[in-house]
Amino acid sequence: MEITSEQIGAVTVARLSGDLDTGTAAIAGEALMALLDDGAQTLLVNLEAVGFVSSAGLRVLLTAAKRLSSKLRVCGLNETVQEVFDISGFTSIFDVYDSEQLGLDG
Amino acid sequence: MITLGELNLDNADAIAAARRKVSSVATQLLGDAVAASRLGAVTSAVGKELHRRSAGAVLVLRVNTSGYSGDLAMEFRGDQAEASTLRLSAFFDKVDAREGCATAFLSFEGALDNDAIAGLQNLVQKKTRDELMQEVREQNFALEESLETLKRTRSARDRLESELNIGREIQMSMLPLTFPAFPEHQSFDIFATLHPAQQVGGDFYDMFLIDDSKLCFCVGDVSGKGVPAALFMAVTKTLIKSFAAHECSPARILEQVNGEQAVGNDSCMFVTILLAVLDINTGEMTYSNAGHNPPLLRRSGGEIERLDARHGPIIGAIEDLDYGEDRLVLRPGDLLYFYTDGINEAMNIDRELYGEHRLLETLESLQDDVVAETALKATLDPVWAFQGDAPQADDVTVLCIRYCGAADSTLSLQLNNREEEIGRAVSEVRRFLDSYGVALDVQRKVVTCLDEMIANIISYAYEDDKSHQIDLDLSLSAQALMILIKDDGVAFDPFSDAPPDTSASLENRAIGGLGRHLVMNLMDEFSYQRNNSLNIVRLRKQLQS
Numbered sequence: 331m332e333i334t335s336e337q338i339g340a341v342t343v344a345r346l347s348g349d350l351d352t353g354t355a356a357i358a359g360e361a362l363m364a365l366l367d368d369g370a371q372t373l374l375v376n377l378e379a380v381g382f383v384s385s386a387g388l389r390v391l392l393t394a395a396k397r398l399s400s401k402l403r404v405c406g407l408n409e410t411v412q413e414v415f416d417i418s419g420f421t422s423i424f425d426v427y428d429s430e431q432l433g434l435d436g
Numbered sequence: 437m438i439t440l441g442e443l444n445l446d447n448a449d450a451i452a453a454a455r456r457k458v459s460s461v462a463t464q465l466l467g468d469a470v471a472a473s474r475l476g477a478v479t480s481a482v483g484k485e486l487h488r489r490s491a492g493a494v495l496v497l498r499v500n501t502s503g504y505s506g507d508l509a510m511e512f513r514g515d516q517a518e519a520s521t522l523r524l525s526a527f528f529d530k531v532d533a534r535e536g537c538a539t540a541f542l543s544f545e546g547a548l549d550n551d552a553i554a555g556l557q558n559l560v561q562k563k564t565r566d567e568l569m570q571e572v573r574e575q576n577f578a579l580e581e582s583l584e585t586l587k588r589t590r591s592a593r594d595r596l597e598s599e600l601n602i603g604r605e606i607q608m609s610m611l612p613l614t615f616p617a618f619p620e621h622q623s624f625d626i627f628a629t630l631h632p633a634q635q636v637g638g639d640f641y642d643m644f645l646i647d648d649s650k651l652c653f654c655v656g657d658v659s660g661k662g663v664p665a666a667l668f669m670a671v672t673k674t675l676i677k678s679f680a681a682h683e684c685s686p687a688r689i690l691e692q693v694n695g696e697q698a699v700g701n702d703s704c705m706f707v708t709i710l711l712a713v714l715d716i717n718t719g720e721m722t723y724s725n726a727g728h729n730p731p732l733l734r735r736s737g738g739e740i741e742r743l744d745a746r747h748g749p750i751i752g753a754i755e756d757l758d759y760g761e762d763r764l765v766l767r768p769g770d771l772l773y774f775y776t777d778g779i780n781e782a783m784n785i786d787r788e789l790y791g792e793h794r795l796l797e798t799l800e801s802l803q804d805d806v807v808a809e810t811a812l813k814a815t816l817d818p819v820w821a822f823q824g825d826a827p828q829a830d831d832v833t834v835l836c837i838r839y840c841g842a843a844d845s846t847l848s849l850q851l852n853n854r855e856e857e858i859g860r861a862v863s864e865v866r867r868f869l870d871s872y873g874v875a876l877d878v879q880r881k882v883v884t885c886l887d888e889m890i891a892n893i894i895s896y897a898y899e900d901d902k903s904h905q906i907d908l909d910l911s912l913s914a915q916a917l918m919i920l921i922k923d924d925g926v927a928f929d930p931f932s933d934a935p936p937d938t939s940a941s942l943e944n945r946a947i948g949g950l951g952r953h954l955v956m957n958l959m960d961e962f963s964y965q966r967n968n969s970l971n972i973v974r975l976r977k978q979l980q981s
Binding site for chain 2: 341343349351352353381383384385386389390392395408409410411413414417418419422425
């Protein structure tokens with residue numbers, strides 16, 4: 331799992347690459363927490379390069395979302411990840427965007 | 437020397453059975469019924485003598501054959517068996533004796549091929565009706581208890597009622613009730629059910645593997661009710677299983693069952709049987725119908741075939757009958773439906789019959805990828821709805837098998853209960869699925885579920901810190917991917933709890949239970965079974981929409 335981040339205007343973008351699962355959840359969690367510790371107010375998690383997200387990965391996103399004052403933004407969900415979000419009801423608690431640009435625009 | 441079998445001489449019934457068996461073997465070898473009957477008699481005499489002295493006496497039968505002649509060797513073992521030497525030497529060519537053992541030899545003319553030897557082995561090893569009956573009684577603890585209750589029951593009406601109940605208990609205790617019945621096998625999916633009627637009914641079903649590739653299954657309907665019908669059913673079912681161990685032809689099995697059941701059948705009971713043997717790797721099926729209503733075959737796509745062939749009369753009525761059989765090939769997606777007349781003869785309050793046409797309609801309207809259990813329930817629900825408040829007149833029994841096709845390819849992984857192993861499993865599975873061109877979306881769903889299931893086992897299944905093995909087996913056919921996960925952790929059914937609340941607000945949202953909820957939604961089928969101290973989870977993902 332590789333994670334890069336970029337501040338674009340008021341939005342902190344975290345780009346994840348790899349699978350967000352039991353094995354990688356801890357690394358991803360630490361990276362997202364570090365961004366929040368650094369003062370990120372609006373967080374956009376780009377999952378374009380993520381193959382699948384298991385419940386361990388969902389937990390990481392949920393933990394980050396609970397620390398934010400605004401809704402967590404996610405973008406770039408593939409078909410499977412979209413389905414996982416739908417099944418677990420995460421589509422309704424996050425703001426889901428098709429692309430990073432749409433996520434930035436809010 | 438080739439061993440034909442070992443016979444115990446532990447009680448009068450066993451000795452009588454040994455006498456008959458020796459006599460039949462000798463008839464075949466010597467072609468002389470009188471000499472054979474003498475050998476039977478001496479077997480019985482020696483057997484009784486040994487039995488009188490001590491328990492545990494046995495007789496081992498062997499043959500030695502070279503070219504056009506051979507020897508039959510009968511080895512009597514028991515306390516002071518050597519004392520029988522003199523008695524035996526009057527009937528045999530030679531007797532070897534040592535302490536606790538007397539072996540009598542008799543030569544015969546003629547060659548024995550492998551089939552003949554197998555036939556003799558079958559003769560010696562097959563269980564007699566009495567032995568089977570004894571087994572049924574021993575197995576059936578409830579039976580003894582219930583019979584005691586019956587003896588104590590005074591009034592005639594109570595007596596009839598109790599007898600019907602006992603019959604019902606015997607009947608139900610004989611049925612395999614664990615489903616999925618063969619979680620290890622992914623080329624077929626079988627489900628059966630029996631709904632007993634209040635009064636009449638002697639239905640049964642059975643399913644078992646004859647060997648690695650042959651599945652035997654049957655449905656039957658015994659005439660009559662109460663204890664006699666239940667025992668007749670119990671013996672019939674046991675006979676089928678016993679004969680199927682040596683014989684894969686349904687017609688030959690039915691001939692043998694009929695042979696046993698028709699002899700001395702004073703109560704004139706009979707049974708209709710539909711019996712099939714399926715090669716689970718090729719889909720080839722042989723079946724024989726003895727007086728039963730015709731089975732239905734729903735081909736993938738929805739076309740229904742009624743298998744009208746009749747292969748012989750009811751079982752148990754007339755001795756020495758020949759039965760026929762037919763062959764067909766099940767294709768992946770085909771659904772075979774065996775049932776008893778309790779369905780078509782179900783009646784509503786206006787005494788109208790449910791009829792086969794209604795059953796055909798529901799079968800036709802099923803979806804193609806429906807599993808056996810769902811198919812079975814979908815065909816029975818309308819029967820109950822039709823029947824309404826009318827009493828159920830007869831047992832309703834259905835056995836449904838869906839053929840899924842042999843796996844084209846398999847992957848077996850042994851994982852350790854360490855978190856790093858999940859990543860290894862995920863990449864191995866991805867590589868496997870990719871090499872067979874499985875769609876990326878399906879691959880992702882599969883690995884999501886594997887991550888959930890294996891992580892769950894590693895985190896919660898073990899109470900010690902030791903190393904444990906988790907077995908992961910995948911088998912892929914054109915239709916579906918089957919996944920089997922086995923672990924030796926504490927018993928836990930991951931699919932038993934209620935689903936988590938997926939509509940709670942962000943603050944109240946928890947992750948607990950979400951993993952299994954994902955699995956239950958991403959997979960097309962899932963089941964859990966505890967077997968031999970193993971948790972066995974079976975997942976299925978359909979590959980064609």
